[in-house]
Amino acid sequence: MSGQFDSIVDGLIFTGRLVAPFVSECTRCLKPIDEDWPVDVTVFFPYESGQDKANGKGGKSKKDDEIDIIAGEDESEDTYPLLENGAFADIEAMIRDTLVESLPLQPLCRPDCRGLCSQCGADLNEDPDHHHDVTDIRFAGLAGLKAQLEAEQNGEQAK
Ligand SMILES: [Zn+2]
Numbered sequence: 001m002s003g004q005f006d007s008i009v010d011g012l013i014f015t016g017r018l019v020a021p022f023v024s025e026c027t028r029c030l031k032p033i034d035e036d037w038p039v040d041v042t043v044f045f046p047y048e049s050g051q052d053k054a055n056g057k058g059g060k061s062k063k064d065d066e067i068d069i070i071a072g073e074d075e076s077e078d079t080y081p082l083l084e085n086g087a088f089a090d091i092e093a094m095i096r097d098t099l100v101e102s103l104p105l106q107p108l109c110r111p112d113c114r115g116l117c118s119q120c121g122a123d124l125n126e127d128p129d130h131h132h133d134v135t136d137i138r139f140a141g142l143a144g145l146k147a148q149l150e151a152e153q154n155g156e157q158a159k
């Protein structure tokens, strides 16, 4: 994690980059994914205790409005209350939330992953020309029946 804190009137602004190990599997081809996942973060730590914030929820205070405006400038910007009256920034929560938000819900080994054959599970990345004559799964049963009939016919012909 690298970055810097900038002190402003209302709190601290952290801008930087997190690099997290990202271990998952491709949702298309199920290949394991193990890579570093860099995330640019801009987080605002307002000088305001959690108690003050809770009290201000009934009637929206002017302070909350200001924070909302700041947060609204950039969608990737989050606010976290400073703990212990500003002595500590809740970096752990920031990192956790940032990663949860930024990690893909459906990770892919690569953006154009072709995935697996829906019929036999073959990896279409390794075998791009892979296909089956029966393209519609609904006809797979009929095709099986047809193959069976053909096999029986062939069997009779062989007699
Ligand atoms: Zn994949």
Ligand SMILES: [Zn+2]
Pocket: 117, 118, 119, 120, 121, 122, 130, 131, 132
């Ligand atoms: Zn296949």
